[in-house]
Amino acid sequence: MQGSKTFWILLGLFVILAILPLLYLFFGSFFPEGSFSMEAWRKILSTHTERIQLLHSAVLGGLATLFAVLLGGGTAWVTERTDLPFARVLGPMALLPLLFPPIVVAMSFADLSTATGLPVVALLLGVSHAPFAAALTARGLRSIDGRLYESTLLARGRLRAELFLFRQCVADLLAGALLVLVFVLSNHGVPEFFSVKKKTWFVYSEAVFLRWSAPGKPGSLRAAEAIASSAPLLLFIGVALLVCLRARRKGTLVTMASDFRPLPRRILGRGKVFALGFALILPLLGILMPLWRMLLWSAGSTANFGVSMHTAIGSFRRVATELMGDLGYTLGMAALAGGLLVFIALPLAWEAAKRRPWIEALSLIPLAVPGILLGVALVRLWNDPHLPLSRFYDTPVLLISGYATRFLPLGVLALANAARRLPTSFDEAARLSGRGPIMRWLKIQGPLLLPTAVSVFILGYILSLRELDLAVILPPGNDMVSRRLANIVHFGNEDVGGALAVLLALGAALPIMMRILLTGKAGRADL
Amino acid sequence: MTLRVSALRFERDPFTLGPLDLEAQGGRMVVLIGPSGGGKTTLLRLLAGLEAPNAGTVTLGDTLFSGPSVFVPAAERHVGFVFQGLALWPHMNALAQVRFAGRSRKKDATELLLRAGLPAALHKRLPGELSGGEAQRLAIARALAGRPRLLLLDEPLRSVDPHLRDGLQRTLRALAHEGEHPTICVTHDREEALVLADDLIVMAEGRILERGQASELCRKPKHAFTARFLLRAGILPLQGLGTKRGCPLGSFSVPEWVKGEAALALLPGDLKLSQPSQGSGTNKAVLVPVLDRHFDERGWLLEVDLKGQALSVLLQPNEPIPDPGMQVRIQLSRPPLVVQTNGESA
16 A cells, blocks of 8 residues: 555656646647737648758658667677677677767767768767667577577577568567667757858758747747647657557566577677677777777867877866866766666656556656656646746756656666566565565565666766757856866857767766776676 | 365366365375376365366465355465476576565565575576576565465475485475475375375375375385375286276275275285195295396396286295296285275275
8 A cells, every 4th residue: 555655646746747747838838929829830840941851850850760770789789699709798898888878979970981971971870879689689688598598499490480580579679679779869059069160961850949039929920830740750659658658568578587598699600700800890989989088088089289298287287176066966966866866767667667657658758758848848838837847947857857768768777677577476475474465575576676676877987978959058057067078169268078978978887887896796787 | 264165166178177175284295196187276266266166165274265156366375385397487586586576675685595495606597507406496585475374385396406406305394394384285296295205195086095194005005006106006906896896816805895896906015926836725826927127226027918908026035036937926915905996985
């Protein structure tokens, strides 16, 4: 009964944080100038510019997803399915591109090459988000019982066995691809960066941002148009997420007590060198390239007087004296967002896994909505002077809640998967020993879910650090490092920016390093 | 302490258990045997309070566990349960498992683990670091940790290597006999059931078909299913009604307790090969095709087909071994068992 009350309270909190702002925004779009009007909705896709934006977004999203699936899914395949040397290290390394915000990856690339245009942006966004495809494909491959593959191999031959394997993990691969697509479509920083460098095109999330930030009242027709114009994309992503969720539920579930044999590893032979090179692409492009360029920036590579250690030390010293507050604020906000994410996601995920599967679908809503739009919704609701939430509008509470809401679906999905893997008999055995629900949570379910909860915390923390959309829209996001880094595009100051980006990446890696030190494992979250 | 189950019924589409009655005395082990899917595990879960019955009563001693408008939750029943997959908590070492389950002091938990046959050197190990037999002993100790008033064992030796079974069976029997609690064990393994059982209950399709002492059920099963499951007997239906009924092998007196249809339960030693001159009157010889042959500890066994029923014939040591497809004459070598084929035997 107690647990049920906690669940309803947290569900209420989730509704206030995620659903209410969106509903508020949605209904607000029907009253653009204070009176009822369908004007904004009548204009959906009516102009050529709008259709082009949507087309640009779709093409960019599709291409970036393709790159991410090829690189992330491919790396997962070679590290999980083959006898690739150092696979145990290279597998987790495919997740490292998450440490740098996509805008930093884009800036480093632009520093190296003058190439621009759709394929470049798609590649960079693909690399930045490929860890989602890698993590989910690896999860899919890890959850297939090797004996099923072997029996198909013996009965129908290699080709059929590989096809069977593909069918078994295609739902996870698609889920990874969809996550990439969602984040790429949301991203307005990287396309804007390349647009600033060389005006090439204009994507939908940028359009929403510009319409919203254009002069005028928040309740103007222009703002309502921004909301209405997002509807087609939102509908597409929402339906795709639900289909993906259903497809993944159909897969076999390997519980902690299951009799399980991992997939046999294929011998690569001479292909080892090629596979090794392939597995290194993601870490090279996603982490080494930005790290190298940002270090060079900090050493004065963009200034006329050349690179020097003295400049580098000076840049880091300036960050320490002038920007340490911002860095601490950023890391603190991200850590609190990660903590809030786990706090809300854990009971929701437990209920989703054990009693109420619809919660998983409900929790996907903040992910279906582009970050920029979620930010707009939060601003509208939290800035309404008639509501008690307005008291927190200018405080970090808004930012923390925004981040936690944005990444809540990932937390719910990962924790619900982990909860499903706990056999019912674990709890039954504890119940028979006469232990109450709190003790059972503390001693049995809690410790068994803890590794996933820590992974979710780290995921929420890292994604909050690299999230730009909410930082740009929400007032407490002014001091976030991701926003300062994006400002370099407009205002320069690359030496300090480089040092800041390196320190941000180190800060992002901090909980992972602590976890490795404490447990000897990097951990993983099965989204 | 006696467990009494009366008219217990449980329905979960498409499966129905019962209604069934059962009694288990303290200090004795009742073994439920039957094929998979017969309702044995469900019955244990109903007794433990992990499922709620649709009707009937469960009483342990003076305590009514479940009945009309009464349902004592699992946490308050003081029941020890060894789960089929053991359900050992993977993050707790052996000692911690027993201490958590029994709220016991370290000394008591250590003693219990030792009694269950788990050496002290293994008490700090996680379940994943124990062998199948060791994990089984830990599961037994954990089930006993709370000083249960009823001990339930669901396929307790399923994942144990055959060479470790004897020791574990001894441990289980000793633990069942030394307490005042009734012990109910579920298995589908005939040998295991015969070794463990003080009282044996044969279950299939959610019903109890036969019950009695293990030795009694093995010597004189009354139900065709019991004869087939426990003794691997071939079943040859008897035609007609009344006290005298017939089949191709002759005509036989049917005992009074048989209600409804009857059959012969034919053990391999009940049939022999016969010569053309042999067989007449009440013991007829029949020509049948050989389906298969194989050797086991009793000797060569022929599998023959008599009117669609597969029967086994034990060959004498020096008899020639017919090939599959050949026709042989068979007849009874001794009076066979007559069993009932439908309903619950008395």
